[in-house]
Amino acid sequence: MDVEARKVIEMGYGGSERLTMNMGPQHPSAHGVFRAILTLEGETVVGVDAVIGYLHRCHEKLGESLTYTQYPSIASKTDYVAAMTSELAYVRAAELVGKVDVPKRAQYLRVIVAELQRIASHCLWLGTWCLDMGGALGGGATVFLYCIRERETVLDVFEALTGARLLYGLHQVGGVRYDVPAGWDAQVRRTIDTIDQRISEYEDMLESNAFFLARTQGVGVISRELAQEVGISGPLIRGSGVSYDVRRAEPYSSYEDFDFKVPVEPEGDCFSRYRVRMVEFRESIKIVRQALDGLPAGPISSRPGVKSVGQVRIPKGEAYARVEGARGEVGCYLIADGSAKPYRMKWRGASFSNLSVLPHIIPGHKVADVVAIMGSVDPVFGEVDR
């Protein structure tokens, strides 16, 4: 299939009544700083021009200037909504190049926090998506506040483990930095039990709602071929019928020990992506329970605690490590040269690749659908612009 870079469809008046509207970088539903130049005919969008780069903070250069001990704390800032998975990608890349072993307990802890982070990130996704669709003064705000209420309980769990709520710095080369405090196991179980029950409430509230179905069914259809050509990943590609999950394709950090389902929906519209993420909630809860039950005793790092900035040195080599983030495949390509800093570090941002599908699926829809589609793509601009 020949995929053009930018699609502008012709309809109706042959271009005489076209209006160029800017959904600017400052916009209540742009999910961050994102500029979409929409070409409208009446209410229908006929062309989309996406402009990014408003949040560029030179992460890849920072990766060359900071050492392996310093950068994991910074890595959280790429995908700041799902910080644990971003750190994991970098640390895994360093471990792959340096052939560093990670003890089993650290691997299980990494799995627990990654899945909890997925739950928290999906809570935020659901809240902001409904906020965009329903209005800041309206039902959207209600669902948003409920989801944030649940997310706060997960952040409380992270705060008990690391001391921070959003940007953690938990991972380090060789393992993790913090071990579980007393009572954490019970706290996590309580949290996920509550979330399990509340998610059923929200599913019930939304899924049988004809308004919600009318807004999401048939909107923003990504066909299976388009999904594979453009290179999207995560819930977007699983919502289009392709069963691809990095945790199954290339298991890392003991994911092969756990029994979980990878949800796939064939239709490819916003509703199927919604269903995929809702099932992922439940599967993540299942994984956390299994990991907590099977958490082995042992050290949490194979390298001694960091005492100086240049302590970790990775010998020459290069590797690409990828993890299944909440938004898709987050990858980190690292070229090490034997010193304490990488020679080159490149991030593959999941949202960056996911955004490239927008010019293909938005034309033909109404303006109101643009926000629904953006919300179901769920970009985080820290990952896009790095």
Added chain:
Amino acid sequence: MRKELGQSFWGDLGDLCSAVGRAMRVTLINLFRKPVTVHYPDVKRTYPDRFRGVLALTYDKETGEENCIGCRLCEYICPPQVIKVEMLKAEKRNFAKTFTLELYACEFCELCVQVCPTDAIIMMKSFDVATRDRRELLLDKDRLHQLGLTFEPSWATGNGLRDMQTPPRAPKAEGDHAKAGGARE
């Protein structure tokens, strides 16, 4: 569930009514739940032991001397380079002549706490240093010591963190079992 809309008038109408009822029931239930609001600053929530609050310098518990030996390890590891230290050499041990920390640029990553060999710099269980003038957040050594005395310290100290992360040594003799990891405080 996926549902085709527009199929039958009465079916759709019935679905719409039941959907409306269900959504409104959820909001009504939440109307009678207790609000989750915490009336900060009159009421503060309990912070966990490892909370990463503002940074502070400490004194030795027994001798009352400053713990900081001016080794500058924290300065080197700080990712945004907000710490600046000058060493003062003395006979028995070194001190820090000046120690500035730019709290407005600090990332609160706790790496400086982790590397400190003498547990001099720690984080507190509070962040109540809000001010109208950013210059008040350029903490000098006196202010850092004062913060150390004002707030409650968090659990994390350099040695504590390093002990938690270091894998246990292999047992030297048969009967000498290494300390297993497990749940640590």
Added chain:
Amino acid sequence: MPEPVYHAITAFIVLNVVIGIVTYVTLLERKFAARMQSRIGPYRVGPHGLLQPIADALKLMMKEDVIPATADRAVYNLAPIVFLIPCMLIFATMPFAPGLGVADLNIGILFFLAVSAMEIVGLFMGGWGSNNKYALLSAMRAVNQIISYDLPFIFAALVPVVLAGSLKLSDIAAAQAGLWFVFYPVIGQLAFIAFIVATLAAENRVPFDILEAESELVAGFRVEYSGMKFALIQLGEYAHMLATSFLGALLFLGAWSGPGPAWLGPVWFLIKAMFVFLLVTWVRWSFVRIRVDQILAISWKLLLPATLVLLMLTAFWVTLGGAAGA
């Protein structure tokens, strides 16, 4: 005292009381919505937030009035006033108790429905005069939506008129002394539900608030207004909302009838109007919005035929001698 002076004084009192109630209704909505969202609403300004509306009013009065350079001055400046006047005028025909009202016209409800539909002129003037694509898009959607929903609104409001046999609002209220119209089998409840849905749409409330759509159009036609002009628009919107709540209470919930002495009538009326208002607010805070083409589809394909059929059924029922006439 001479009639005109009496009416002038009553009108002045009603206007001020209405503005006072409207400002506090905003606080009621905020606290109610907050409780549904597991939080408390305004709390710090005054005890439990009771001075919040006053603080908001003072703030809006002190704000700078920014006029876009390329805006159409006359249209832009007049729009809030043209929007506000119909919303205030409809309170004139509302009887708050038997004999207590500014002007209890013989065609009371007709006046109400006709004048309340005139706010669309002010709305469109605001969207056009702002010289802003977002505002224009919103104004175009608004014209579409409000005009489509005025018809079901009128038909739903006509059901009590047919049941009572008179267009005069106080007669309709008096005809419910025995049984409130909402309790009439089937047609009462259906008419009430249709009235609520049409009110939501005519008021641009979620799920029909595509025209303000904060997440897409950032306040719609109001986006370029600040300061006192914005305050006038907000006042107009909430006054219209309150007026339709009063109308709903009058048409369906029996206005001032309630246990207790006769002077308690206006208090009951207020309570019932607040009930209708809270019902609308409850719906507002529970749903996501739907697209404009879906809104229009609901109006023309669902609500209009349904209310027409309902009106015909009511007429049949009354002819067959089933209602209390006035």
